[in-house]
Amino acid sequence: MGDSYIILKTTALKNGSFRHDIHYWLGKDTSQDEAGTAAILTVELDAALGGRAVQYRESQGNETEKLLSYFRPCIMPQPGGVASGFNHVEVNEQEHVTRLYVCRGKHVVHVKEVPFARSSLNHDDIFILDTKSKIFQFNGSNSCIQERGKALEVVQYIKDTFHEGKCEVAAVEDGKLMADAEAGEFWALFGGFAPLPRKTASEETGEETEAAVKLLCFNQGQLEPIGFESLTHDLLETNKCYLLDCGAQMYVWMxxxxxxxxxxxxxxxAEKLLTGDSRTKSHVMKMIEGYETVTFKSKFNEWPPTPDLKLSSEDGRGKVAALLKSQGLDVKGLMKSAPVTEEPESYIDCTGHLQVWRVNGNAKTLLASSEQSKFYTGDCYIFQYTYTGEDKEECLIGTWFGNKSVEEERVAAISLASKMVQAAKFQATMVVTH
Structure with a gap:
């Protein structure tokens, strides 16, 4: 938790080139100096790789699903840190402390430590209580089977990693009576059984207010706001860097x-702006001109077709090596890497971003992530799934009709989904399912 890390994910594409994703992860106790250095080093790493990587800022507890998909079954940050020139952290061995974790996610798992108290529990999530001699998995009554399976992988990981495989494991179902021995043991640790409260209406909606989009230009060490009536591609000049601030997401365009x-x-x-505004949950993506992500381009009212700027692997390495050598950097070994000739299989790995809406009359209502797996036969739904394809991000927009749904809502669902496809500033595929 006291450190910063850089993670490089390289994927071989069918055309013989490589796609690079660079993430820098900031522990909640890392120093501001280390966080700033990590941000700079990712830019240098990108330059060494040809300047085509997408860079992601990851903060502890608010990681992207893309990063979490690299680490199976999960990321579990540990207290302490490695001594460095910026930060000296002492780590003391201590007795096993009882900890309570919440697990969320059906494909990749977000694991977060929460206070060891009854008030931390709820009906929607899965919780893992790690004690010295036993690990309990508490399955909320509204959790689904996929989430429970993923949480069980985390339980096994905790057992193998922190207990040397020598402890008992127990599953506790939400609503089980005290007559069940393991449920009784679990609730005894919280001072006895008591019903969990239901979420309030405001908690269930979970809607966030959409922040006003701001465009800032980095000029001579300062960020200067740019006014605009319509956010268009021609606001970006190729000899400058820009910050597109969308609230929960921030994009750095170079x-x-x-x-x-x-x-x-x-x-x-960008790092200083986030730190100064205490926006610990904002995601940051950095990209070079010509290699913008789908989500970035979708923020603009218009975006021209992107010319093919790709270099072959060897040509790209040669130009990068010459650039770095002119700057006095060691380029030994840079030209030796050969592209991977084996072609990877094309598939959707279920680590993309999913949104689901329920159709109400002629309108649609966004569902919370915990409700996305609950479809009713009398309703119609619209879903949008964005994922990483072979050489770009792909988008799938579709409708699902319950067999007891009414014709009017089916027509409305197709109309609404068609408008989403038309509004997308990138090519999207549309499907209809029943």
Whole structure:
């Protein structure tokens, strides 16, 4: 928790080139100096790889599903840190402490430690209570079978990693009576059984207010706001770096003719802006001109077709090696890597972003993530799934009709989904299911 890390994920594409994703992960106790250095080093790493990687800022407890998909079954940050020039952290061995974790997710798992108290429990999630001699998995009554299966993998990981495989494991179902021995033992640790409260209406909606979009230009070490009536591609100049602030997401766009120093400066500026505003939950994605992500382009009212800027692997390495050598950096071994010739299989790995809406008359209502797996036969639904394809992000928009749904809502669902496809600033595939 006291450290910062950089993670590089390289994927071989069918055309012989590589796709790079760079993530820098910031523990909640990491120093501001280390966080800033991690942001700069990701820019340098991107430059060494040809300047085509997408960079993601990851904060503890608010990781993207893309990062979580690399680590199976989960990421469980540990207290302490490694001593460095910026930060010296002492780690003391201690007795096993009882800890309570909440697990969320059907495909990748978000694991977060919560206070060891009855008030932390609810009916929607799965909880893991890790004691010295026994690990309890508490399954909320509204959790689904996929979530329970993933949580069981986390239980096994805790057993193998922190108990050397030598402890008991017990499953406790939400609503089981005290007559069940393991349920009784579990509730005794919380001072006895008592019904869990239901969520309030405001908690169930979980809707976030949409922040006003801001565009800032990084110029001579300062961020300057740019006014606009319509957010269009022509606001971006190829010799500058920009920050597109959308509230929960922030994008750093770097023109192709910008220098390495400009890119580092823009990355530092984004880090300082987040730290100054205490926006610990904001995601940051950094990208070079010509290699923008689907989500970034969708923020603009218009985006022209992207020209093919890709270099072959060897051509790209040669140009990067020449650039770094001119800057006095060691390029030994950079030219030796050969592209992977084996073609990976094309498939959807279920680590993309899913949104589901229920159709109400001629309108649609966004469902909370905990409700996305509960379809009713009398309703119609619209879903949007964005995932990483072979060489770009893909989007799938579709409808699902319950066999008892009415014709009017089926027509409305298709109309609403068609409008979503038309509004997307990228190519989307539409499907209809029953």
């Amino acid at each position: 023109g192709r003719t910008t220098s390495l120093q400009q890119r580092k400066g823009a990355s530092e500026a």
